[in-house]
Amino acid sequence: MSNLLRLMKQLGADAALAREYEKDAAGVIARFGLSDEERDALLNKNYPAIKRLTGLKEGQFATNSTISAYDS
Amino acid sequence: MCTRHRQSARGLWAGILLLVAATALAEAPVVAQSLEQRIAAIEQTNKTAPWQVSAALIEALGAERATLTDPLRFRVELVEARNLALGGNYVGGLALAESMLKREIAPDLRIRALTLAVNMTTNVADYPRAFQWLHEGLGLLDQTTTTQPRLLGMASYLYLRVGEERLALDYAQQALDVARAAGSVRDQCIALSDFAIALDEIGHTAQAESSSREQIETCGRAEDPVFVADGHKGVGKALLAQDLYAQAIPWLTDARKQFKSAGFTSGYLETGVLLAKALLHSDGPLGRARELLDEALPTFEAQQARDNIERTRLLLSEILERQGRSAEALQELRLAQAAHEYLDAVARERRLGFLQAQFDSEAKERRIADLQGERQLQAAEIAARSRSQWLQGLGLMCLILVAALLVSLLARTHSDRRRYRELSERDGLTGLYNHQSTLRLGRLLQARSRREHKPFTAIVADIDYFKQINDRFGHAAGDAVLRSLGQLLLEVFPAHAVVGRSGGEEFTMLIDASVDQARYLIEELRRRTTHLVMHDERLEYSLSYGLSAASESQSSLEEILRSADMALYEAKRSGRNRVIDAANLPMATRAESGLVVVGSGIQFGRHLSSRCLSEIQEAECVFVLTDGAAHAMIAELRPDLIDLRVHYAPGKDRRQTYREMDAAIMAEVRAGKRVCAVFYGHPGVFADVPHAVIRKAREAGFSARMEPGISSEACLYADLGIDPGRSGVQSIEATQFLLEDRQIDTRSLLLLWQVALTGDTACTRFHAEPEELERLVERLLLDYPADHEVILYEATRLPIEPFRADRLALRDLASARYEEYTTLVIPPCPQRHPDIAAQFLQSLRSVGK
CATH class of the missing domain: 1.25.40 (Serine Threonine Protein Phosphatase 5, Tetratricopeptide repeat)
Structure with a gap:
């Protein structure tokens, strides 16, 4: 798992880290050892880039894993 | 396309086609031929080359096709119907054949069309229609001078499949006679193969061997290497x-x-x-x-060749047992049994189709006889009226008699129908219920016992060393043991118990009684099943029994039977001629396999519950269908995970994708593993595969359950601060909302999912279509004002990203931005123009029709 993913997972699970990130995003990012590209994307709130870097853009899970009643 | 040589024949033709394809391609189009010659060449190519070659030759007919005579056009369409089927489009092939059969045409061509139609209906398991067309074709045989060995061969195959072995053999013999008298060497070769199959199926193995030897020689002369190999086999x-x-x-x-x-x-x-x-x-x-x-x-x-799967797994089980690997042997036996159950269901379907067709033709004959009788009586009445008044009375009496006759025939019809139904539910040898009926009636009995708070117990029994009985005393003696045992079971078990023969020498008894009561019945049975006297010789035999009671931990019939099966296996393993209760099996022997479906939530690190995490860690096999981020996180825990996303493909119907996912998951469940399947969000909300696979696992007798996850809808209530309990909520997929003409209660919150995919009934699109969105807006405007504020909502998948909640007027929806997973949130408002809404819905319905 990449450091970026590890950070995302921790930010979701750890309330203290999430609060710290709101106050000092750069500090938290530095501690997690992210690449320059990852750091820039986070600090610039470039969400499409973050989704690409975390793999969130991969696959068609969101709609394809669901199905309507008329399918059956 | 021909499947009549069982599983292998599909491939047999494919093999033949491959072999001759190159030659046919080289010889295919010939110039300066008459149309008749060209059609004949197309027909020949259709038999010897891949179907695309004959399709191209038909295409090449071009404008000349319009000049064809009716018989020639019919022959071209025959090739087209066959090509559709060869290409896998049975629906199209059958539709074309059906339309051709509505036309007047010479008997020999009609028989060819019927033969093809029977073949296709057999492939799609529509046995009632297959028999209906077969009967029509056979009825036409005496009206044609050309030989029709293929229809007779088809008759042999179909009758074999419904257990009418004598008839099957007769038809195979007729096909052979006809082919020998006037058919080609190739016709004779195929007829010999049919004949050998029929002989083999009914147990005339020495004659089957002889026919196969002749097949080798004849097919050699026909230069057909595949059928030569088939003869050796x-x-x-x-x-x-x-x-x-x-x-x-x-x-x-x-x-x-x-x-x-x-x-x-x-x-x-x-x-x-x-x-x-x-x-x-x-x-x-x-x-x-x-x-x-x-x-x-x-x-x-x-x-999915279940007959071959059953044979293969039975042999695997035998090998594993010889190697002392009992648990694996048992697993193979279970999988063989699953294949057998499927085959059993298909066989029953075939038998019902046959009985229905037979019933229909008998009923038709009776109706004709009735009408003829009625006409004669009417003539008699007219004559009587002209002669004298009193004869009219006689005529009236005759009419009354006809009415009585019709009533009696109607009663007989009902009774016949009932009898056929009963026949299809019973095992022919013992008179006990067959396996499918046992399961069906068992479920009813179990439901009743649950309602009445009674215990419920399943018993499976198997005759010990039955093969040795057959080998030593002959199959007649084996059949006598089975018949006698069937009778004893009916005598020992109470009338309301379900007693069935599951196949071979195995029996299943289901009873609303405790394990102790069931044991008492078994002991009574054991006391009476010790020997049989056959031709002054004493034939000793015994049975092994496994029994299992319903409990909180195993409530489905399949689970109970599975436990009873395991107990039976233990009874066999530990020396036979004994009774084992599944409750006394050591824990290690009991089923630990099964399925749990868990939700990963919308944000993996934030929403995954401790229990779901633990399920992922503990499972023997993990399937994953999530976004790439969650996937990577799960992969860290389980590097051996299986990615379900591989089943998607651009343009592929998602319904096919889902069934492939089911099959992949079920294969591991059936292999006896503890399986965990992880799905995005809540696995049970708006998701097909999780529900389907849980149902299938339970049907197969495995434990299966779902652990919930945080859904997008759950996030929506939190993010937007909406309490669905205050106004109520209607929540539905957008396309389904339109298709089903749902009435809106505007006082409730309305949530429309997958609004971007509105109108995508083909299940292949992943982007918004403005026209479809406008249609949705048009529908919503009937109930809401154009300036009603609506929200486009997207839950966030990143812990640092804000959720999307774009507020806009309803009228502006079509031009908004959409992701595949955008949800349309329509807050409540008083209902307006209910009469106009009703009119619009009416117009939608008429368009739909």
């Missing part, structure tokens, strides 16, 4: 049936080589399974037998 199979295992080995080895060089994979693999059996029973190397089975099984599984 037939001889080997016949020798196996006569327990001449060592003699069978060279024949089967030759057949395998020949199939391989002809490129006919199915024949090659099926022969491998027969060879494995021969090796197993002639003390050949177990390792070689195992190799042959392992080579064949993946292809059989991919083809």
Whole structure:
């Protein structure tokens, strides 16, 4: 798992880290050892880039894993 | 396309086609031929080359096609129907054949169309129609001077499939006679193959062997290597049936080589399974037998060829048992049983189709006889009226008699229908319920026992060393034991118990009684089932029993039967002639396999529950269908995870994708593993695969459950601060909302999912279509004002990203931005123009029709 993913997972699970990130995003990012590209994307709130870097853009899970009643 | 040579024949034709394709392609189009000659060439190409070649030749007819006479046009359409079926489009092929059969045409062409139609309906398992058309075709045979061995061969095949063995053999013999008298060498070759199959199926193995030997010679003259190989296989199979295992080995080895060089994979693999059996029973190397089975099984599984799967797994089980690997042997037996159950259901369907067709034709004959009788009586009445008044009275009496006759015939019809239904539910030999009926009636009995708070127990019993009885005393003695046991079971078990023969020498009894009460009945049965006297010889036999009671931990019939099966296996393993209660089995022996479906939530690190995490960690096998981020996080825990996203493909119908996912998950469940399947969000909300696979696992007797996850809808309530309890909520997928003409209660919150995919009934689109969105807006404007504020909502998947909640007027929806997972949130408002809404819905319905 990449450091970026590890950070995302921790930010979701750890309330203290999430609060710290709101106050000092750069500090938290530095501690997690992210690449320059990852750091820039986070600090610039470039969400499409973050989704690409975390793999969130991969696959068609969101709609394809669901199905309507008329399918059956 | 022909499937009538069982599983192998599909491939048989494919093999033939491959072999001759190149030659046919070279010879295909010929200039300066008459139209008649060109159609004949197309027909010939259709038999010997891949179907695309004849399709191209038809295409090349161009404008000349309009000048064809009716018979020639009919012949071209016959090729087209066959091509549709060969291309896998049975619906199209059948529709074309059906339209052709509505036209007036000479009997020989009509028979050809009927033969094709029967073949296609058999392939799609529409047996009632198959028999209906077969009967029509057979009825036409005396009106044609051309020979029709293929229709007779088809009749043989269909009658074999419904257990009418004598009829099947008669038809196979007729097909052979006709082919020998006037058919081509190739007709004779195929008819000999049909004849050998029929003889083999009804147990005339020596004659089957002889027919197969003749087949080798005849098919050699016809220069058909695939059917030559099939003949070698037939001889080997016949020798196996006569327990001449060592003699069978060279024949089967030759057949395998020949199939391989002809490129006919199915024949090659099926022969491998027969060879494995021969090796197993002639003390050949177990390792070689195992190799042959392992080579064949993946292809059989991919083809879903249940009969081959059952044969292969039974042999695998035998090998594993000899190697002392009992648990694996049991697992193979279970999988063989699953295949057998499927085949049983299909066989019952075929039998019902046959009985229905038979019933319909008998009823038709009776109706004709009634009408003729009525007409005669009416004539008599007219004559009587002209003669004298009193004769009119007589005529009236006759009419009353006819009415009485009709009433009686109606009653007989009902009684016949009931009798046929009963016949289809019973095992022909013992008169007990067959396996499918046992399960159906067992479920009813179990539901009743649950309602009445009564215990429920399943017993499975198996005759010990039954093969030895057959071998030593003959099959007639084996049948006598089965019949006698069937009678005893009916005497010992109370009338309301469900008593059935599950197949072979295995029986299933289901009763609303406790384990102790069931044991008492078993002991009574054991006391009475000790021996049978046959021809002054005492035939000793015994049974092994497994029993299992319903409990909180195993509530479905399949689970209870599975436990009883395991107990029976233990009874067999520990020496036979004994009774084992599943509750007394050690925990390690009991089923630990099963399925749990868990939700990963929308944000993996934030929403995954401790229990779901633990399920992922503890499972033997993990399937994952999530976004790439969650996938990567799960992969860290489980590097061995199986990615379900591989089943998606651009333009592929998602419904097919879902069924492939089911199959992948179920294969591991059936293999006895503890399986965990992880799905994005809540696995049970707006998701097909999780529900389907849980249902299938339970039907197969495995435990299966779902652990919830945080859904997008759950996030929506939190993010937007909406309490659905205050106004109520209507929540539905957008396309479904339109298709089903749902009435809106505007006082409730309305949530429309997948609004971007509105109108995508093909299940292939992943983007928004403005026209479809406008149609949705048009529908919503009937209930809401155009300036009603709506929200486009997207839950956030990143912990640092804000959720999307774009507020806009309803009228502006079509021009907004959409992701595949955008949800449309329509807050409540008072209902307006209910009459106009009703009119719009009416117009939608009429368009839909």
